Amino acid sequence: MVNQVLKTILKRVLQAIPTLLIVVTFTFILTRMIPGNPAQTILGPQATAESIAAMETKLGLDQPKWVQYIDYVLSVLQGDFGTSYSYDQPVTELIAQRIPATLQITIIGLLIAIIIGVCIGIFSALKQYSAGDYIFMVLALVGVSMPIFWLGLMMVKYLAVDLGWFPVSGRGDGSFGDLVYHMVLPCLCLATIPTATFARITRSSMLESIHADSIKALRARGIKEKAIIWKHALKNALPPIVTVLGLQIAGCFTGAILTESIFSWPGMGTLIVKAITNRDYMLIQGAVLFFAIVFIVVNLVVDLVYMIINPRVSYEGGSK
Amino acid sequence: MANNTATAQAKGFAPEYDEELLKRERKANSAWSKLRRNKTAMVGLVIVVVMILLAVCAPLYTQITGFQFNKIDPVHGYLEPGTVVNEGEMAHILGTDKLGRDLLCRLLYGARTSLIVAFGGTIVAGLIGALLGLIAGFFGGWVDSLIMRIMDGMLSFPFILLAIILMTVLGSGLFNVILAIGIGSVPNFARVLRGEVIIVKNAEYCNAARVLGVSNARMLFTHILPNAISPLIVYATLGIAGAIISEAALSFLGLGITEPTPSWGQILYSGKDVMSNHPIISTVSGIFILVTVLGFNLLGDGIRDVMDPKMKK
Amino acid sequence: MSEHVLSVKDLKTYFHTATGIAKAVDGVSFTLDAGKTMGIVGESGSGKSVTATSIMRLLPQNGKIMGGEIDFDGVDMMKLSKKQLVALRGNEIAMIFQDPMTSLDPVFKVGNQMVEMICAHQNVTKEAARAMAIEALGRVGIPNPEKRMDAYPYELSGGMCQRVIIAMAICSHPKIIIADEPTTALDVTVQARVLELLRELQRNLNTGILLITHNLGVVWEMCDDVMVMYAGQTVEKAETKELYAEPLHPYTWGLLDSIPRLSDESKGMLTTIPGVPPDLRLTGECCNFCNRCRYAQDICRTSVPPLVEVKPNHFVACHLQNGTNKLERIITREVETEQTNREAE
Numbered sequence: 001m002v003n004q005v006l007k008t009i010l011k012r013v014l015q016a017i018p019t020l021l022i023v024v025t026f027t028f029i030l031t032r033m034i035p036g037n038p039a040q041t042i043l044g045p046q047a048t049a050e051s052i053a054a055m056e057t058k059l060g061l062d063q064p065k066w067v068q069y070i071d072y073v074l075s076v077l078q079g080d081f082g083t084s085y086s087y088d089q090p091v092t093e094l095i096a097q098r099i100p101a102t103l104q105i106t107i108i109g110l111l112i113a114i115i116i117g118v119c120i121g122i123f124s125a126l127k128q129y130s131a132g133d134y135i136f137m138v139l140a141l142v143g144v145s146m147p148i149f150w151l152g153l154m155m156v157k158y159l160a161v162d163l164g165w166f167p168v169s170g171r172g173d174g175s176f177g178d179l180v181y182h183m184v185l186p187c188l189c190l191a192t193i194p195t196a197t198f199a200r201i202t203r204s205s206m207l208e209s210i211h212a213d214s215i216k217a218l219r220a221r222g223i224k225e226k227a228i229i230w231k232h233a234l235k236n237a238l239p240p241i242v243t244v245l246g247l248q249i250a251g252c253f254t255g256a257i258l259t260e261s262i263f264s265w266p267g268m269g270t271l272i273v274k275a276i277t278n279r280d281y282m283l284i285q286g287a288v289l290f291f292a293i294v295f296i297v298v299n300l301v302v303d304l305v306y307m308i309i310n311p312r313v314s315y316e317g318g319s320k
Numbered sequence: 321m322a323n324n325t326a327t328a329q330a331k332g333f334a335p336e337y338d339e340e341l342l343k344r345e346r347k348a349n350s351a352w353s354k355l356r357r358n359k360t361a362m363v364g365l366v367i368v369v370v371m372i373l374l375a376v377c378a379p380l381y382t383q384i385t386g387f388q389f390n391k392i393d394p395v396h397g398y399l400e401p402g403t404v405v406n407e408g409e410m411a412h413i414l415g416t417d418k419l420g421r422d423l424l425c426r427l428l429y430g431a432r433t434s435l436i437v438a439f440g441g442t443i444v445a446g447l448i449g450a451l452l453g454l455i456a457g458f459f460g461g462w463v464d465s466l467i468m469r470i471m472d473g474m475l476s477f478p479f480i481l482l483a484i485i486l487m488t489v490l491g492s493g494l495f496n497v498i499l500a501i502g503i504g505s506v507p508n509f510a511r512v513l514r515g516e517v518i519i520v521k522n523a524e525y526c527n528a529a530r531v532l533g534v535s536n537a538r539m540l541f542t543h544i545l546p547n548a549i550s551p552l553i554v555y556a557t558l559g560i561a562g563a564i565i566s567e568a569a570l571s572f573l574g575l576g577i578t579e580p581t582p583s584w585g586q587i588l589y590s591g592k593d594v595m596s597n598h599p600i601i602s603t604v605s606g607i608f609i610l611v612t613v614l615g616f617n618l619l620g621d622g623i624r625d626v627m628d629p630k631m632k633k
Numbered sequence: 634m635s636e637h638v639l640s641v642k643d644l645k646t647y648f649h650t651a652t653g654i655a656k657a658v659d660g661v662s663f664t665l666d667a668g669k670t671m672g673i674v675g676e677s678g679s680g681k682s683v684t685a686t687s688i689m690r691l692l693p694q695n696g697k698i699m700g701g702e703i704d705f706d707g708v709d710m711m712k713l714s715k716k717q718l719v720a721l722r723g724n725e726i727a728m729i730f731q732d733p734m735t736s737l738d739p740v741f742k743v744g745n746q747m748v749e750m751i752c753a754h755q756n757v758t759k760e761a762a763r764a765m766a767i768e769a770l771g772r773v774g775i776p777n778p779e780k781r782m783d784a785y786p787y788e789l790s791g792g793m794c795q796r797v798i799i800a801m802a803i804c805s806h807p808k809i810i811i812a813d814e815p816t817t818a819l820d821v822t823v824q825a826r827v828l829e830l831l832r833e834l835q836r837n838l839n840t841g842i843l844l845i846t847h848n849l850g851v852v853w854e855m856c857d858d859v860m861v862m863y864a865g866q867t868v869e870k871a872e873t874k875e876l877y878a879e880p881l882h883p884y885t886w887g888l889l890d891s892i893p894r895l896s897d898e899s900k901g902m903l904t905t906i907p908g909v910p911p912d913l914r915l916t917g918e919c920c921n922f923c924n925r926c927r928y929a930q931d932i933c934r935t936s937v938p939p940l941v942e943v944k945p946n947h948f949v950a951c952h953l954q955n956g957t958n959k960l961e962r963i964i965t966r967e968v969e970t971e972q973t974n975r976e977a978e
Contacts, residue, residue: 022473033489141621145561145614147568150588150606157595157603217736220689221750221801222723225715235740254478258569262592272481273573276488288485292476310740 005307012303016296023292024076027285028069072285081286086278091286094271101171102260102267105183106252109190113248117195118241121202125210126229136199143196148255152189152262160185169264186263190255194248201244205237212236238309246302250295354626361622367615371608375431382425385410389429390580393420398598415600417590423601426582427608433583434609437497438563444502446556449509454548456510457517468514471507479504480569487575497576501566505559512555516548550627557620561613568609584609637704638808638841639665639688644701646680646687653914657683657696659865662940663858665809668835670842672856672873674849674888678910680865681845685811688843689728690718706808724754727802731814733794737786744782747801754805769800773830792823796830803834809841810834816851828855849892853877861885864910864921867940871947881949883926920952928953 039055040047047055056062063071075082081091120140124133160168166185209215210233218228253268260269268287275283355361382388386409393416396405401415414423456467474482486500564584570576571585578586584605591601646658658680665671673681686692688703690710703710705726713721722728730736738746747766748759757765763782770778773796786794795815802810812831816824828851835842844855852859852873860870861882869882880886887906908925920926923933932952940948941955949955 018469019473019476022470023476026473026477027485030485030489141617142610142614145617146610147565147572147588147606149569149572150602150609153588153592153595153602154606157599161596213730213732213735214738216691217728217730217798218738219691220722220728220730221753222719222721223749223753224719227749227753232738232741236738250478254480257478257480258572272484276484276575284485288477288481291478291481295476295478 005304008307009300009304012300016300019296020293021073024073024289025069027288027292028072031284032065032068076289081289082282084275084280084283084286086275086280086283091283094283095268095287095290098266098268098271101265102253102256102269105186105190105265105267106249106256108183109187109255110194110249110252112187112191113194113198114245116191117198118202120195120199122206122229122234124199124203125206128207133203137203140196140199143192144200146193148189148193149258149262151192152186152259155185155189156262171266186259186265189259189263190252193255194252197244197248197251198241201240202237205240206233209233209237235309239306242302242306242309246299249298253291253294355622358622358625360618361625364615364618364620364622367611368619371431371612371615372435374428375435378425378428378432381428385422385425387412387422387425389421389426389582391421396420398594401600414604415598417587417601418594423587423604426587427584427605430582430584430587430605431608431612433494433577433581434564434567434585434612437494437501437567437577437583438560440498441501441505441563441566442556442559444498445505445509445559446552448502449506450513450548450552452506453510453513453515454517454545457514457521464514467510471510474504474507479566483566483570484573484575487570492575492578494577494581497567497570500570501563504566505563508559509552509555512551513548516551520547554620554624554627557616557623561616561620564609564613564616636666637664638667638706639843640702640704641684641688642702642704644684644687644703645699646683646692646696647699648693648696648913650695650914655913656865656916657913658687659917660701661860661862661865661867662701663860663867663870665841665843667808667841668839669857670835670844670855672852672859673843673845673862674847674852674859675862676847676910678864678913679862681862682813684862685728685813685843685845688811689722689726691728720754723750723802723807724805725808727805727807727810729795729798729802729810729812729815732818733791733798734786734818736798737794739786741785742782743784743786743789743797747782747797747804750801751804765804766800769804770797772803773797773800774826775800790823791819792827795819795823795827799827799830799834803838806838807840809843811843811845813845814847815844817846817848824851831855849888861888864916865913866916866921867948867950868922869947869949870940871944875944875947879947881943881947881954882922882951883928884922887925920950 037052037056039052039061043051043055053062061068072082079092081095083090084094087094120136124136127133156168160166167182171179171182210229214236215228215233218232219225223232256267257269257272259265260267261273272284272287274280275287378389393405396416397418397420399405399412399416399420401413402411403415404411412422412424414427416422417426452467452471456464482504483500486503487496490496490499567576567583568585568588571578571583572589572592574589576585577583579590587605588602588609591598591603591605595602641664642662644658644661645656648655648657661680661684663671663673673684675681683692683696686696687698688705688710690698692698698711705721710718710721737743744763744766747769748762751757751762751765752759755762767778767782770781775781775793775796781789781793781797789797810831815831816827819827831842831844832855834840842855844851846852856873858871859873859876861868861876861884863884869876869880869885876885877889880889884906887904890904891906893903906925911921911924917937919935920929920933920938923929926933930953936952938950938952938955940950942948943955
């Protein structure tokens, strides 16, 4: 089976390369289509025509488009995502600076969501049609129906400003305790929608799993109910949950982009939004490309986990 | 010869009684009746209908109260809920915004914008996506690979980033938002439909039809399309829910619907910097979004349960 | 200590649906002795599988046992607690299902599942359980049992999966094995081997086997006694030899006649029983077979025929056959067959 796994890894990696190329091309074309002249934006409205022209040459904007494209692709392959116009720093450096903050709230938020969401889902499946099940599922539906940035606004206003339970903004003064204190609201905010999603998918997957024929046969063999639920039914229910996990990682990052500014959390989100306002091609390209690579890798890992927990899949040569 | 059922007096074996049971069964199993039994779906339907009615009847509100969604009153600016500006006029139930416009009025007109964007974007995505999915699934081979590779590429972007970039390229405005959300949602529809086409294509009865010599196009329309429609409807309904949030998200970033056109997202955006003093603007607009999206989600879930309970959630 | 290992009296299992109550099992009684095989025969929907699941108390949510007694080895099964039932299942009563592939958990190795089951019922270490499992696999005729322990169910064929399940069943020396169509999903050659295996086990362990099938050939080969079910009720019950020699119920005739024979001289159509089984929500008012029975009389359509012991250990539920209104059946039956043959030519 190890051979199968290695073969599939290789296959997926090779498949990912043209996808990445398409992503790079997409990003390049789209960012070039953004109206406005970056040279102008950087120098400001007072700039003279000559200085604009000089800046354009400096930025390489006077080259024909296809030359710019080749240049970009080549440098990306070498790990150079270009230099941000507005910050005057290499894009990779900027990303490296900002990404830890985003990762902090995203990863913690996701962990909270998985643990709580899956537990709620299992409980709801076991106690189907009970009052608890009903309440949880209604809450979960409300959870997936709300805009995350609205939730962030509500949290800051009512929990931080009005009630004063949590700090209003920022990342704290550097000490660990203060950091955690500042992280609570953003993490909870980011975790809410994924928790609801996990609860729903876990519930439906567990229900399907519990009613499968193999569970009936296991019961007929006299296996204890606890083992049937937590060992057999749960493992059979995992594949869709893992798939959703992959999607939720993407969702968490998007949530971060939208809500970081509300909490004044200095992460990737604020970086990207500013980049768009400044027409900072390189930064936009770099950030988007970075996200795309992350997701492709994440999806690959998800596929692998899927294969490991569901051996039949690797036998049949592929998931989905 | 044998005595047959026509003369059977026994209750269970009279053909008329069988008919009645059959009729009862058929009625109980029809899609609409199943949907009606699903209470949560009905709640969703009610919410959706109410919201659509509110949007449609927005001008009625203007008629009754005399408030307009675009009449600026900078003198008064922000007003608390319940304030009466002039003697004899109605009170501003939810107060006013920065430019003195009645909030409830803007929310009602905003409903129109948000719903139009949501429906429009979903229809665009549905049509293009369905077409691509049909082509990819039906023809297979390199056509399928090409289309799906592009779809995968698009799916590598988080939806919001894709929409953001599209908006910065196209510029803001109602039509562009519809386009951005529509294009961004294409891959989902394409994937779903392609999956359905492949399932149906390989099903036994399609082979049977092919053996009988039915032409490709005819098979496409009479066999494949009707079966693929059910998941399409479900994903469209859920897609509308997502589109409402996407519009709000884009407007929240300042990229979607901009002044003076009201939309729920735009109103949320306009209220985000004054949360301390005037929280009602963002709070209520968000609640409108929440309730409407909830309604569509309930309805979509209900339709899915009715049409095919085995569909993956 | 009762003489029968399993004794079922007047079992009633109903399913509550949105459009009515389906009487899947409506007053069924039979007994099973150690070392003997009892066959339950019937078409789809006759209630034979539900009878088995009722005994194991593994009914789905909308199914309920509405009445009757199930006595296992002197224990009233209806009075057992959940915990006691779980201890009984797989241990003293084993059940084999129709589809061997879905009877095993697809995401766990075969060995893992066997060890799990052995440890659930016996107080042994994992290593000891593993050794027992390998030995059991060998006994059911699986080649290279040690290697098979590490296989996943999808890597085995249907026949092998069924043997694995039988191996698991014998590990605990059950008093009875309930086999619900154990060979229906298998090839004919594999069928024969699995049945042979069951017979061998019965010889060695003196297990009682409750064999549920729609295949009359299997019944003839395997069963000492047989019960014919139709629409949730018993229509005939006797020793196998007796049933095949002198069947009494018109439905049984129909079943036996529908088996195509190599020696058939007629080159006509296959014999079938015209009509369809009744809707289980409407049964219980009269003889369930009356709308398909060519001998049906008024009494058949107005009252339920009781199950009567017409000959020693030969029961039949038919108004016309239970002694009150005897049909000239054998002659009639042969005449009918001849007539059918002539019509076909």
